[in-house]
Amino acid sequence: MKNTKPVLISVVGPTAVGKTDLAIDLATTLGTEIISADSRQFYRELTIGTAKPSEEELQKVKHHFIDSHSISDWYSAGAYGRDAEALLRKLYEHKQAVVAVGGSSLYLKSLWEGFDDMPAIPSHIREALIETFKNEGLEKLLEELRAKDPEYYQEVDQKNGQRIIRALEVIRGTNEKFSSFRKSKSKELFYENLKIGLTMDREALFQRINQRMDAMIDAGLFEEAASLFDYKDHNALQTVGYSEIFHFMEGAYDKDEAIRLLKRNSRRYAKRQMTWFRRYDDIHWFTPGQRDELLKLIQAKLPEIQ
Secondary structure (H helix, E strand, O other): OOOOOOEEEEEEOOOOOOHHHHHHHHHHHHOOOEEEOOOOOOEOOOOHHHOOOOHHHHHHOOEEOOOOEOOOOOOOHHHHHHHHHHHHHHHOOOOOEEEEEOOOHHHHHHHHHOOOOOOOOOHHHHHHHHHHHHHHOHHHHHHHHHHHOHHHHHHOOOOOHHHHHHHHHHHHHHOOOHHHHOOOOOOOOOOEEEEEEEOOOHHHHHHHHHHHHHHHHHHOHHHHHHHOHHHOOOHHHOOOOOHHHHHHHOOOOOHHHHHHHHHHHHHHHHHHHHHHHOOOOOEEEEOOOOHHHHHHHHHHHHHHHO
């Protein structure tokens, strides 16, 4: 029996490998739209350091989740999962396929496996937690999480303020452990996942990463980071491309060292991305020059879901 589900074509791979170009090519060819699965491209204030599609590229194909939030907003992978589901339901009313593109693991996971169904929590609880975070720091919130949900405390990234706050707002709002709401198996999805991985020779990729970082710096990356210094504790900015510059601004090292670290840490990030992608044996890997082979795969899959 043929599958009647629509398809989500996810274009994934390490930073700087060429995902944006491929996603636009596919979306144009298929006459569809793109949703971003990059956890920093949501924020309007982050442009140079996030390698967002250019204005010209955005005009070629309609993109979603680009410049959709302010850096002052707290936006989680769970919230993204819910918003993406609602958007996909709407798009699939008139599209048989949609293209997703990005390299952020939690956001891709929410598209591939679903997301936890969390209860609605009054906004004043989150606001109080954010105020505590700003005034007393993350350690104060970690103490509360350790006391109220030691299971989740042991597994959460304890430097990720956004996830700590999300867990505590659920705990405070329900008087239940956050871990008790987390799903133990993948959610039944209403669409078919087709995962396309883009890869290339390691040395060639590292050269592209270095060249792109030089281009970002020439375009004003240091100036962009300086304008965001007041938000340096925001989770979206505690990442490669910004944190190195904040440390430079604080006097930890000189500009030449900051540039060296920007490039080195970007290469290391690419390695971590590839390690995470290897968890999925259903990703179909291609090099940028294998467009024809890639299109044959998609054309072979699409009839199965029509």
